[in-house]
Each structure stands twice: as structure tokens, then as C-alpha cells.
Amino acid sequence: MSAHSTAIGVSSKRGVWGGGNEPLKASYGKLMMWFFLLSDIFTFAAFLITYVSIRVSYPAYAGSAEAFVGSNEYWPVPELVFKALPFLHGVNAPLIFVGIMTFILIASSVTMVLAVEAGHRNDRNDVVKWMLWTLVGGITFLGCQAWEWSHFIHGTDGGTIMTYVNSMGRSVTETVFGANLTVNEYGPAGFAQLFFFITGFHGFHVTIGVVLLFLCFYQAAVGVYDRRGHYEMVEKIGLYWHFVDLVWVFVFTLFYLI
């Protein structure tokens, strides 16, 4: 295995019982970040598998794309739900916006890995430059998600006539606009509930990530890591940031493609 996988060198001269050695040849912080991410993988996997489970419990929409109307009798087709673009009202652009979001997140993951690479070389200028780009990517992604949510909640111009059981326990038939946790114009209530829970939980992770990225950017810029003697923090926060990208890859496939 590569000798440059960790920022901190591990001395092989010390014996196993001499203390100071690192299990699995990774520092404490990095090891704990990996195990935290493992636990987070399980949390997200539980969410996503639940999505699949509830989704297969409904029939899929089988008609033509032009004739599509939302109904809580069948699961909607994602490209007929997520088809709007900011500033371009009424333009039919299926999945374009979410494609741009995916592109932004992957790009910010690339700049993050470049920052980690610069950290291995102790190159402060490069670390600061790439951290800043990653930060820009993360904030842009969050902005996109805020718009996506807002559009999803407010809904389309026409809305959809839905028959559902309201929060008072009565069955009502009315025109529904947008989405909330009780009813939505796109499909069964579970569709919007899972959308809010899963993309919301992911967005929460991105928000935490942006805060961590900023701290890391600031500390790198003022030379904290130079004084500390290594740039391992960039690597640890990088692991978290890549994980956020990793989860998005699955959310993108399960929510927007399938």
C-alpha cells in the first residue's frame, strides 16, 4: 500500500508494545472519521432502502409522459416532477437542474481532493485556493437545493385535484398545490415525505460540511496547520466532504432517475 496515504508518518522503529503506534496505520482522527462515516452510511442506507420499499408498494405510472397527472394511486415519474429551472418559468427541462446540482457537487469533490493533495505537499497557497473553490461549490449546491425545495413546496401553476384524508381525519377532494407532509400534488404522501426526509438529511450534512470547510479554509489561511506541522485536518474534512458526494450519487439515482 502507498506510503503517502497518510499525512502523518508512522514510525516503524517502535515496537508493538512500546506505545505511540497507530492501529491500521491511520491516525486516531482519521480512523474515527472513517468509523463515523460507516455509521452514517447505515443511516443513509436505511433511508434509501425505505424509499425503495415504499416505492415498490405502489404501482408505477405507466401512461404517456404528456398525459401525466399526479395521483396518490401510483408513484410519479421523477422526470415529470423535477422539470423546472430557475428564472425560466414554464420551460420543460426534465432533470436538467438536478443534473447541474450533481455536476456542482462532483466538481467540489474534485477540488477537495486537490486540496488534500496540496496538503500532502504542505503547500499552503494551493490548499487555500482549492478549499475556497470547494467552499464555493458547497454553498452553490445548498443554494440550488433551497430553490429545488421551494419549487417543490410551492408546486405548479395548475396544481392537481387530489382525494386524500386531511389532518382532521376527513376525506376531502380539492386542488392541491405543491407539497407538504400530508399531501402533495405529485403522488402519494410518502413521495413528498421521503423527498423531504432524504434530501433534507443530505442537505443538513452539506450544511455541516460547509461549516467544516470554512473552518478548515480559515485555519489553513492563517497558518494553523503550518505551525501544527501537518495538514491532516484537510484530509479528515475531505473524507467527510467526499462522503456527502457519495450519498448524493445514490440519492440522484434512486430519487431522480429510477
Add this chain to the structure above:
Amino acid sequence: MDIQENKSTLVVETRNDEKIKKIWKTAAILLAITVVEFIMAFTMGRGILLYSAFIALTIWKAKYIMMEFMHLGDEVKGLFYSIIAPLIFLIWLIIVLVKEGSEIFLMRW
């Protein structure tokens, strides 16, 4: 007062173009897979074939992110397997919940 002058004692190494090239190459692969998924979403009919292709491509992307970006492939074997092996539990969770979902489907419709 050397420390307060913010001067680094670390030696800045020069860029390794080989490594940086590999990072951009991985990024290009990830983007290419996403573009392929996009095209497939609009050209292929919906069905089990398309869905399996999406999931296979997603796992392929996940592999690139974990191995190249997160450098899991560069860690020692013990760490690698302590992250990968527990994921085996997810296989059972998928089987159970998909089965459960399709049973509910049969009951409802």
C-alpha cells in the same frame, strides 16, 4: 519570536503532475458515467433492465469516489475491510424491505 511571525518550517514539495492528472481523470470518468445515466434515462424504456443498469453504474461511481477520492484503496487491508465488510448487512436489509414492499403492493392492489 519565530512562531508568531507565521513562518512555516514545513518544506513545500513541488506538484506531482502524475497524481493531479489521475485526479482529473477520475473526475472525467465520474462525469462521463453521470452523462451516460442521463442519456439512458431519456432513451431507454423504463423497466428492470434500466433500473439494474442505473444501480450498477451508481455502485461503479461509488467505487471510484471511495477508492480514488477517499483513498480507501491506499489504506491498509485491515482498515479497508473494516469499512467494506459491514456493508454486507445492507444486502439483507435490501432483500427484506423490498420483499416487504412488494407484499404490501399485493395486499393493496
